[in-house]
Amino acid sequence: MALRQSIIEAVEDVRASYWFLPGLLSVASLTLGLVLVVVDARLGDAWLGRYEWIYGSRPEGARAMLSTIAGSTITVAGVVFSITLAAVTYASAQFGPRLLGNFMRDRGNQATLGIFIGTYLYCLIVLRTIRSAEETAADSGGAVRDAFVPHLAMFGGLGLAIASTAVLIYFVHHVTSGIHINNVIARVGRDLIEDIRGRSEDERGGLAVPTQPSGMITHIAAAKTGYIEAIDLDALLTLACRHDLVFRPVRRAGEFVSEGWKLLEVHAQAPMDEQLAGECRDIVMIGRQRTALQDLRFKIDELVEIASRALSPGVNDPFTAIACIDWLGAALAELDRCPRPRDWLGDGDGHLRIVLQPLGFEDYLDAAFGQMRSYVAADQNARTHALALLAEVAAHCRDVRHRTLIEAERARYADLA
Numbered sequence: 001m002a003l004r005q006s007i008i009e010a011v012e013d014v015r016a017s018y019w020f021l022p023g024l025l026s027v028a029s030l031t032l033g034l035v036l037v038v039v040d041a042r043l044g045d046a047w048l049g050r051y052e053w054i055y056g057s058r059p060e061g062a063r064a065m066l067s068t069i070a071g072s073t074i075t076v077a078g079v080v081f082s083i084t085l086a087a088v089t090y091a092s093a094q095f096g097p098r099l100l101g102n103f104m105r106d107r108g109n110q111a112t113l114g115i116f117i118g119t120y121l122y123c124l125i126v127l128r129t130i131r132s133a134e135e136t137a138a139d140s141g142g143a144v145r146d147a148f149v150p151h152l153a154m155f156g157g158l159g160l161a162i163a164s165t166a167v168l169i170y171f172v173h174h175v176t177s178g179i180h181i182n183n184v185i186a187r188v189g190r191d192l193i194e195d196i197r198g199r200s201e202d203e204r205g206g207l208a209v210p211t212q213p214s215g216m217i218t219h220i221a222a223a224k225t226g227y228i229e230a231i232d233l234d235a236l237l238t239l240a241c242r243h244d245l246v247f248r249p250v251r252r253a254g255e256f257v258s259e260g261w262k263l264l265e266v267h268a269q270a271p272m273d274e275q276l277a278g279e280c281r282d283i284v285m286i287g288r289q290r291t292a293l294q295d296l297r298f299k300i301d302e303l304v305e306i307a308s309r310a311l312s313p314g315v316n317d318p319f320t321a322i323a324c325i326d327w328l329g330a331a332l333a334e335l336d337r338c339p340r341p342r343d344w345l346g347d348g349d350g351h352l353r354i355v356l357q358p359l360g361f362e363d364y365l366d367a368a369f370g371q372m373r374s375y376v377a378a379d380q381n382a383r384t385h386a387l388a389l390l391a392e393v394a395a396h397c398r399d400v401r402h403r404t405l406i407e408a409e410r411a412r413y414a415d416l417a
Contacts, residue, residue: 015105017104018104018109018110020110021107021110021111021114022110022111022113022114022117022118023114024114025111025114025115025117025118026114026117026118026121028118029117029118029119029121029122029160030118030121030122030125032122032156033121033122033123033125033126033153033156034125036126036150036152036153036156037125037126037129037150037153039152040150040151040152040153041148041150043152058149059130059131059132059147059148059149060132062130062149062154063127063130065154065157065158066123066126066127066130066154066157067123067127069119069123069157069158069160069161070119070120070123070124070127073116073117073119073120073123073161073164074116074117074120076116076164076168077113077116077117077120080112080113080116080168080171081113083171083175084103084109084113084175087103087175087178087179088100088103088104090179091103091179091184094181094309095181095184095305095306095309096302096305096306096309098301098302098305099184099188099302099306101291102184102187102188103178106178108170108171108174108178109171109174109175109178111167112167112168112170112171112174115160115163115164115167116164116167118160119157119160119161119163119164122156122157122160123157123160126150126153126154126156126157129148129150129153130148130149130150131147131148132147181306181320181323182323184306185303185306185320185323185324185327186323186327188299188302188303188306188327189303189326189327189328189330189331191292191299192296192299192300192303192327192331193327193330193331193334195292195296195299196296196331196334196335196338197334197338199296199338199341213246213248213267213352213355214246214267215246215267215268215269216267216268216269216270216271217265217266217267218265218266218268218271218272218277219250219262219263219264219265219266220262220263220264220265220266220277220280220281221259221260221261221262221263221281222257222258222259222260222261222262222263222281222284222286223259223281223286224259224286225257225258225259225286226256226257226286226287226288227254227255227256227257227286227287227288227289227290227291228251228252228253228254228255228256228257228263228284228285228286229253229285229286229287229290229291229293229294229295230253230284230285230291230293230294231249231253231283231284231285231294232283232284232285233345233354235283236280236283236354237345237347237353237354239279239280239283240347240353240354241347241353243268243276244268244269245266245267245268245353246266246267246268246352246353246354246355247264247265247266247267247280247353247354247355248264248265248266248267248354248355248357249263249264249265249284249354249356249357250262250263250264250265251263252295252357252359253293253294253295254290254294254295254297254298257286263281263284264280264281264284266280296359296364297359297363297364297367300328300331300364300367300368301367301371303324303327303328303368304324304328304367304368304371304372306320306321306324307320307321307324307325307372307375307376307382308321308371308372308375310324311372311375311376311378311379311382312375318379318381318382319381321372321375321376321379321382322381322382322385325376325382325385325386325389326389328368328369329389329390329392329393331364331368332361332364332365332368332393332406333393333396333397335361335364335402336361336393336396336397336398336399336402337398340360341356341358341359341360342356342358343355343356343358344356361399361401361402361405362405365405365406365409369386369390369409369413370409370412373409373412373413373416374416376413377413377416377417378416383413383417386413387410387413387414390406390409390410390413391410393406394406394407394410
């Protein structure tokens with residue numbers, strides 16, 4: 001169980017890191033440089049005579065070209081890194097620190113930095129292998145060796161230089177559009193809707209707990225302090241079937257726990273030993289910050305934070321808030337189309353194994369529109385748009401209960417206004 005949790009945590013750390021993709025591209029560039037040099041050494045330069053439009057390079061010219069490419073790319077890489085830091089700092093101050101993770105995970109920024117650094121390292125590797133006829137080598141006892149210019153690797157360096165130029169043009173456009181507030185909101189909104197669509201009814205679960213769990217009750221406490229990132233339900237179900245247990249998670253993903261606080265309630269027919277309690281504890285991932293791995297409210301809170309900041313007296317930007325309201329309304333409409341979350345999980349024989357506490361439509365409605373109610377109600381433009389949007393969502397609701405909840409939320413907005 002601990003190994004599975006470690007793998008999940010490592011994958012999430014890699015996805016949220018800024019170093020992995022640049023590091024991967026750098027290693028790939030180093031490998032490409034070494035491979036092309038070896039191929040050049042095997043082929044020689046006789047193949048150049050077959051193609052009249054290809055011109056070879058002398059050692060001095062090859063060194064000059066690779067030195068120029070290496071120097072320029074590492075300089076531009078520093079500029080790219082500085083621009084990225086400036087954009088992240090601006091976005092964090094303007095839109096909220098929660099959005100830092102979105103910019104860190106941006107593959108366009110990571111690929112740009114990786115290509116520039118990879119081109120620099122590639123040129124260094126190839127540059128080291130170029131030699132003129134007058135140069136001697138210590139491993140040959142000072143004997144004069146033939147000149148060597150890796151022509152194929154030189155063309156590879158030229159291709160990387162052209163690719164770096166194209167990537168630089170893309171990067172300028174990408175950063176400019178990436179910090180545009182409407183694009184930031186749209187990115188978060190699309191991720192939220194995709195997360196909602198990813199929820200599906202589990203065949204092993206049901207919509208009402210068939211029986212109440214029985215047996216001795218044991219509480220599993222947190223071993224460290226932090227935010228619950230995820231609860232591995234598959235591992236929990238496997239453990240419950242193996243030891244004939246019934247679990248009830250006391251807390252949900254996204255909630256904060258301190259060391260010693262209750263995590264799981266376990267119903268067992270016999271007392272649990274410390275080893276089994278440790279396996280149960282390892283199933284719950286606890287980290288330093290909230291993530292969207294299993295916490296649907298995380299993306300909702302990001303949109304709510306942007307809207308609340310936009311409606312603050314210091315910013316006074318109701319149209320940014322209106323854009324957030326639009327995406328939150330779209331998320332509610334998507335939630336209305338989703339099946340009701342499962343309340344329990346069972347084994348293959350239908351026996352109760354995990355009692356869940358899923359969040360309902362009213363919880364997400366309160367997280368989306370309840371948290372920013374006072375901010376939106378105080379602004380005429382945002383309030384008018386929110387009331388109209390809620391009415392539109394309610395009119396298209398398939399579930400009558402959802403429509404009633406939305407109408408009640410509209411009434412609260414009207415009362416505050």
